[in-house]
Amino acid sequence: MIPFLDLGAAYRELKPEIDAAVARVLESGWYILGPEVESFEGQWAQYCEAQHCVGLGNGLDALTLALRALDIGEGDEVIVPSNTYIATWLAVSNVGAVPVPVEPDPATHNIDPARIEAAITARTRAILPVHLYGQPADLDPILRLAEDRGLRVVEDAAQSHGARYKGKRIGAHGDVVCWSFYPGKNLGALGDGGAITTDDPAIADRIRVLRNYGSREKYVNEEKGTNSRLDPIQAAVLSVKLAHLDEWTQRRARIAALYRQELSQVSGIGLPFVPNWAEPAWHLFVVRAADREATQKRLTDAGVGTLIHYPLPPHRQQAYAEAGIGPGSQPLAETLAGEVLSLPIGPHLAMEDAQHVIEVLREIAQTS
Numbered sequence: 179m180i181p182f183l184d185l186g187a188a189y190r191e192l193k194p195e196i197d198a199a200v201a202r203v204l205e206s207g208w209y210i211l212g213p214e215v216e217s218f219e220g221q222w223a224q225y226c227e228a229q230h231c232v233g234l235g236n237g238l239d240a241l242t243l244a245l246r247a248l249d250i251g252e253g254d255e256v257i258v259p260s261n262t263y264i265a266t267w268l269a270v271s272n273v274g275a276v277p278v279p280v281e282p283d284p285a286t287h288n289i290d291p292a293r294i295e296a297a298i299t300a301r302t303r304a305i306l307p308v309h310l311y312g313q314p315a316d317l318d319p320i321l322r323l324a325e326d327r328g329l330r331v332v333e334d335a336a337q338s339h340g341a342r343y344k345g346k347r348i349g350a351h352g353d354v355v356c357w358s359f360y361p362g363k364n365l366g367a368l369g370d371g372g373a374i375t376t377d378d379p380a381i382a383d384r385i386r387v388l389r390n391y392g393s394r395e396k397y398v399n400e401e402k403g404t405n406s407r408l409d410p411i412q413a414a415v416l417s418v419k420l421a422h423l424d425e426w427t428q429r430r431a432r433i434a435a436l437y438r439q440e441l442s443q444v445s446g447i448g449l450p451f452v453p454n455w456a457e458p459a460w461h462l463f464v465v466r467a468a469d470r471e472a473t474q475k476r477l478t479d480a481g482v483g484t485l486i487h488y489p490l491p492p493h494r495q496q497a498y499a500e501a502g503i504g505p506g507s508q509p510l511a512e513t514l515a516g517e518v519l520s521l522p523i524g525p526h527l528a529m530e531d532a533q534h535v536i537e538v539l540r541e542i543a544q545t546s
C-alpha cells in the first residue's frame with residue numbers, strides 16, 4: 179500500500195526533537211502566546227524573507243484577518259481564483275465582501291493575470307491570488323495591475339511554504355501573505371495553526387491586535403477583535419520542523435522530477451507545467467487524466483492512494499448557491515475539477531514507491 183501522504187512518518191522521523199519541544203512548553207507553564215510563539219514568528223518571517231510574522235489559529239483566520247486589517251468589508255469586492263480551495267472564498271465572505279472569480283491559466287491552474295482586469299469594478303478592493311499546489315502564481319503582472327488600479331494584494335500561501343517566485347521566497351510580494359500550518363501542509367503542525375507575513379509594520383500590528391480580542395494591553399480593547407492565536411505547543415513543533423523544511427522540499431522536488439521525467443510519454447496523463455520563473459514547493463503533484471475516474475479506480479485497486487484537489491469548485495458548492503455564479507460560468511475551473519488527480523508526493527514517500535506509481539500508470543495507459 180502506498181498512502182497518499184504519511185503524516186505519522188513525519189512525526190517518527192523527528193520524534194525525539196518534537197517530544198522534547200512539547201515537553202518544554204508543558205513544563206514552562208506558558209500556554210498562550212509568549213516566547214515559543216514569538217520565537218517561531220521570528221524564524222518564519224526570516225525564512226519567508228519578510229519583515230514581520232504574526233502567528234494565528236489557522237489559515238482561514240489568516241486570510242480573514244488580513245482582509246480585515248486592510249479594512250475590506252461590506253460592499254467591497256475581492257478578486258479570487260475560480261480554481262481554489264473554498265477557504266479562499268470563505269475569507270472574503272467572512273468579512274462581508276463579495277468574492278469575484280477569475281479563471282485559471284489552463285497551463286498552470288493558477289489565476290490567469292490576463293483575465294483579472296476585466297473583473298475589476300468600482301467596488302474592487304483587492305486581488306487574492308493563491309499559490310495552488312505549491313506553484314507560485316504569476317505575481318508581477320498582478321502587483322503591477324494592483325498598483326495601477328489602487329488595489330491591495332493578499333496572497334493565499336497555504337500550499338506554498340518555501341516556494342520561490344523569480345528567486346524570492348513567497349512571503350512578502352503582496353501586502354499580506356497568509357499561511358496555514360494544517361497538518362497536511364508542507365510545514366504542518368500537530369493540529370491547527372496559521373500565520374501572516376508582511377513587510378508592512380502597520381498591517382502586522384493591526385493583525386496582532388485583532389487576533390487577541392482587539393487588545394494590545396490586557397482588558398483594554400481598541401476594536402472588536404477575535405481569538406485566533408497560534409498555540410505555543412504548535413509553535414514549538416513548527417520550529418523543530420522548520421529546520422527540516424528545505425530538506426523535505428528537496429525530497430518532494432526529487433519525486434516531482436521523477437514523475438515529470440517518467441510520465442512524459444504516458445498517454446492520457448497531462449503533467450504540471452512549471453514556468454521558468456517558478457520554484458514550486460510541490461505541495462501536490464496534480465496531473466490531468468483523460469479518464470480520471472477509471473484511472474483513480476485502477477490506482478486504488480493497485481494500492482496507490484490518490485486525492486482530487488478539488489472535485490467541485492467553490493462557485494458550484496451549495497455554500498455559494500445564492501451568489502448567482504451559475505454552473506458553466508467558470509468553464510475552465512469546472513473542466514479542471516473533472517480531470518485533476520493528485521498523485522502521492524511527500525517527504526516520506528520512498529523513491530521506489532514513486533517508481534511503483536509510475537509503473538501502475540504505464541500499465542493503465544497500455545491497457546485502456
Ligand SMILES: *Cc1c(COP(=O)(O)O)cnc(C)c1O
Pocket residue numbers: 236237238239262263265266308334336337357358359360370371372
Ligand atoms: C489549507 C488551505 C487553507 C485553509 O487553511 P486552514 O488552516 O485549514 O484554515 C486556505 N487556502 C488554501 C489554498 C488551503 O489549501
